[in-house]
Amino acid sequence: MPSTQQQGATKAPALGQETSAAVLEPLKTLETLGAGRLPSALIDEMTALRERARQRLAHSHDHVVVAVAGGTGSGKSSLVNALVGQTLSAAGVRRPTTERAQAVPIGDATGAEPLLDWLQVEERHPLPAEGMLAPLRGAVLLDLPDVDSTVREHAQVAERLIERCDLLLWVMDPLKYAQALTHERYFARLAHHAGVLLVVLNHIDRLDEADRETDLAHLRALLAEQDLAAAQLLPTAATTGEGIAELRQRISAVVRERRAPRERIRADVADLMERSAAQLPPPETLVLDTDALASHQREAVNEAALLASADSAYRRAAGQATGSPLRGLLGRAVARRFGRPTEEPRQGQEPPRPSVAEPRVRQGLLEAVSVAADQLPEPAAGRVRQQAASAAAALTEDLRQRLAELPLEPSPRRWWSGVRRLRLAAEMVAAFGFVWLAGRGLPEWLGLPPVPTPALLGEITWPFALLAGGVLASVALAGAARPLISVGARRHVHALRQAVRQDAAATDVAPLAELRQALADCRQLSEHAHQGAAAGDPPE
Structure with missing residues (x-):
């Protein structure tokens, strides 16, 4: 009859398949996350350990x-x-x-x-x-x-x-x-x-x-x-x-x-977790350096050319909107008579297409991932750099399209129409005075009684006063509008500059989704490895 010790040994709990799977699950997760990121030799060790553990437990519990x-x-x-x-x-x-x-x-x-x-x-x-x-x-x-x-x-x-x-x-x-x-x-x-x-x-x-x-x-x-x-x-x-x-x-x-087989497997898993963690940086460092990327994107944009175009567009639109109505009318009449182009079509011209330097964007992407990539082992570092470089073309086109949607042409301002109405009134008064003055000579030429021309002040008659006053008022309004146009142009350029820099600094865009996901996968790998290493025993 077996002794008490023999019975205890016989009835000792064996390591079941469910328990072994739980012990190996952290390693399986690490292997899955580390595939293509951790060194192949380390991945091979994980695969070999899982197979060795499976075979060991399959032969005897x-x-x-x-x-x-x-x-x-x-x-x-x-x-x-x-x-x-x-x-x-x-x-x-x-x-x-x-x-x-x-x-x-x-x-x-x-x-x-x-x-x-x-x-x-x-x-x-x-x-x-x-x-x-x-x-x-x-x-x-x-x-x-x-x-x-x-x-x-x-x-x-x-x-x-x-x-x-x-x-x-x-x-x-x-x-x-x-x-x-x-x-x-x-x-x-x-x-x-x-x-x-x-x-x-x-x-x-x-x-x-x-x-x-x-x-x-x-x-x-x-x-x-x-x-x-x-x-x-x-x-x-x-x-x-x-x-x-x-x-x-x-x-x-x-x-x-009968726990030694499981504890040995657990120890082997913990060793691989710690060795993996030793090759991975802290997860919080595996992020995109958005400041570096935004800086390079701003440099990649032809900001000076865009702002100069916006300044010209504002001054042109404001000048046309506050210009002399009679002069514009006469200009269009002459243009139609002689087939000359007018200035009005220029207002609807296609604005210049914004240009973005792709090499500068690529450099910004590589610099944005350099902190993470320099700490990652191969092949993870190479994969992150490759994804950063391959995202340059799509990011450049995305930035170019967003810049093309910016309002280079200004929207009409209310004061433009106010100045134009005042100038139209002044020029109509001047035209009335001109017609009045011209009308004085016609009766004399026809031998008719002269048209009375009441005096306004001394020798200054009302027709002359209306003509001179209207012209001077229109010119004065034009002069007063110039500084306002300059102020408006500066504001328009400033607003556009803010919009350009905001778009150029945008990093949460679709072309960066895969790169961000790659870094997120590396963070998940690092978190899993470091948590297992910190615990001293792999998490179950």
């Missing part, structure tokens, strides 16, 4: 793979032998390094075979979960080749299995626990894996009490420098059995919970 790793002479094989209570792997002088991985499945060996096939571990030593091994039911111990082996194939096998294991048991020797290879090549990449990492300082029997405490304290400090302060550290001596029972107990606790 009831086993926990415990990889025993370490350098040459650390005593990995001796430690495995001590854990299972029998010699399974020789650790002789003639072969101080493990040549290939060896598996020790405890309990259901048949159920572990698909998992070991996936791990590509051929040498297997199945053991029944009896006696002191009962708490380890479901554990699959892997004795790995040395990570510092001079044989390249051995190190590659070790790295592959370290990548695929659920719980990593790292064995260190007191003489080499601080070597750079272990800490810089492996531990530096395991900052998120403290929950699935056991560090063993083996051969502790070779040290006296003081050296033992010193080495353990130093090793803890080294682990803390790699953000692994939460990793479990345990001193052992495989030859004397010191610490072996406690190590077995800690492994059995992890195996019993």
